Amino acid sequence: MASANFLLSEDQFLCSVCLDVFTDPVTTPCGHNFCKNCINDNWNTNNQNMCPLCQKVFSRPELLVNTLFSGMVSQFRQSTQQKASSSSSEQQESRPGEVPCDVCTGTKLKALKSCLVCLVSYCETHLEPHLTASCLKRHQLMDPVENLEDRMCLKHDKPLELFCRTDQTCVCMLCTVLDHKMHNVVPLKQECEGKKVELQKTEAETQEMIQKRRLKIQEVQHNVKLSEEDADREKAEGVQVFTGLKESVEE
Helix, strand or coil: CCECCECCCHHHHECCCCCCECCCEEECCCCCEEEHHHHHHHHHHHCCCECCCCCCECCCCCCCECHHHHHHHHHHHHHHHHHHHHHHCCCCECCCCCCECCCCCCCCEECCEEECCCCEEECHHHHHHHHHCCCCCCCCEECCCCCHHHHECCCCCCECCEEECCCCEEECHHHHHCCCCCCCEEEHHHHHHHHHHHHHHHHHHHHHHHHHHHHHHHHHHHHHHHHHHHHHHHHHHHHHHHHHHHHHHHC
């Protein structure tokens, strides 16, 4: 998304550390911008004053908020919020059974995609940075699902995007080269499609079996009804014969 007020692309308003819109942007001596807290935390953690982007090392400077760039970021936030507000009315509110957007505040809109890197589901508006910002385009998106944490490998913190047929379990890419080396591993989507076909076949066979049993029951019920009718007829005939014999004896 580009703005008419300034010639900067959307990804230039995103901090490369937190991948979010800048908060109190500061500029390092090498000319790159970061959130003030992000760059300070980075330096405190690594015990080295190095630019996270170009890896240039320098003496720790006093970082002051870049007032000009901060104003541009504020304009960007405002235009983004206005666009989100205008487009939210055109999007569907999430209904029971549908995955809601994790970013929406107030009314939750229907999620369009889920990100396996951020572990967050996004509506159309909040998904846009993942489609336009270069630092977010590398993230893996999938159809919206709930409980994204359950789709991550607990051991390697990677998406469970593969299926090990040998052990009948979902695995991540690192699992295939460590714990499941030489196992029969296929893409999870392929396995799901195969299972879906098997389930459809099983369901068709089950329905056929149910139909056969239903017909068998109807046949048994019909035979029982015929037997009852035959028994009633024989009973009536017996009574009629007995009555005739009784009348003959009395005469």
